[in-house]
Amino acid sequence: MSGSSTRRWPVWVAVGASIVVVLALLIWLNPFLLIDTSVDVYLRTHGVSHHHVDVDGYQIHYLEAKAPAGSPDKPLVLVHGLGARATDWAPLIPALAAHGYHVYALDLLGYGSSPKPRDGDASLAVEEHITSGFLQALRLDKPDVAGWSMGGWVAMKLALDYPERVRRLLLYDSAGLYFIIDFPHTLFTPTDRAGFDALMQRIEPDHPRMKMPGFVIPGMLRRFEKNRAIVDSSFHSMLTGREILDFRVHALQMPVLIVWGTEDKLTPLATGLRLHELVPQSVFVGLRGCGHLAAAECSKQVLPETLKFLDAEPPLPASINYLDAPK
Structure with missing residues (x-):
């Protein structure tokens, strides 16, 4: 040398x-920087693009993935859950587009890259209004609408209030029906390591999972603090009882898919089964070994069931089926 x-x-x-x-x-x-960047790179390399559209004076951010050239236009709108964002649908978006669906995943008002509400109101009613305006702004003609957790509640409200605007409804570990809340109201906005661990224990199944290294926890807590007001506003509107859908969901007339992780400790499996009973034409799929994040963590099982439901002509008959998650 x-x-x-x-x-x-x-x-x-x-x-x-x-x-x-x-x-x-x-x-x-x-600590989310590496994750967010990796997800964004994955989505962009799979043809998913970022856009904004004006809805009531707000520049609502959304992801768009187009179907292969020459495909008939089959719009599919994805609505995320409490404290979440459009990119949480990343494990499903490219595959849904590749199978012929024109996918739109929006960031609800106050979430992700969408602006915060000027008056601080991120209630279910506001988020439904934003989602309805999103469909109008993009001139989406009777799309399929999918909702996850709180997003399922928003999607159900939309389908009940504007049934003529939703072709099929897809619900993943959805909130919206009454059940006893056995966790503190501060669960979604932890302020310390114990609170963060309590949240992870609720949204993930019981099987062994990777424990988050301690050095990244302060950064994660800062992000929760940044979003606290929005999450609190949304969650408060869920707790008032005025928006509970137990006595309304029987009016859903379109085909409905209900997908549920059997180990969901946030919205219990019994809630999903009761929703299936209340919506007689619904198709219920239980995913053994999956928790509240089934749509992402068990996407290999969720995707074929989703496509089977969306593609079926005539619509699938009512049924209950259980699948095993991968070991």
């Missing part, structure tokens, strides 16, 4: 060490 090469070697070590330190600092400050 030459003398000049030997002298350069410590320089490259210093540069490399500096990069590592900067990356570590960035991850500590914003």
Whole structure:
């Protein structure tokens, strides 16, 4: 090795060490940065694009994935849950588009890359209004509408209030029916490690899972704090009881798919089964070993069941079926 090469070697070590330190600092400050960037790269490389559309003076952000050229236009709108964002649908979006669906996944008002409400109101009624305006702004003619958790509640309200505007309704571990809440109201806005662990225990199944390293927790808690007012507004509107749909869902006339993780500890399996009973034409799919995040963590089972439901002509008859999650 030459003398000049030997002298350069410590320089490259210093540069490399500096990069590592900067990356570590960035991850500590914003532990979601790496995840968000990876998801965005995945979506963009699979043809998913970012857009904004004006809805009531708000620039609502959404993801769009087009079906292969020459496909008939079959719009599918995805509505995320409490404290979530459009990118949570990432495991399903490219595959749904590849199978012929024109996918739109919006960030509800106050969530993701959409602006916060000017008056701080992110209630279910407001989010339904935003979703309805989103369909109008993009001139979506009777799309299929899918909702996950709180997004299922919003989607059901939309389908009940504007049945002529929804072709088929898809619900994944959906909120909307009454059940006893056996967790603190602060569950979704943790302020310490214990609170964060309690949230993870609720949204994930009981089987062993990766424990989040302690050094990233402060950054995660900062993100929860940033979104606290919006999440509290949405959750408060869910707790008032005025929007409970137990006595309305029987009026749903379109085909309905209900997908549920059997280990869901947030919206219990019994709630999904009761929803199936109240909507006689519904198709129920239980996913054994999956929790509240079944639509993402068990997407390999969710996708074929979703496509089977969407593609069926005539619509699938009412049924109950259970599938095993991958080991």
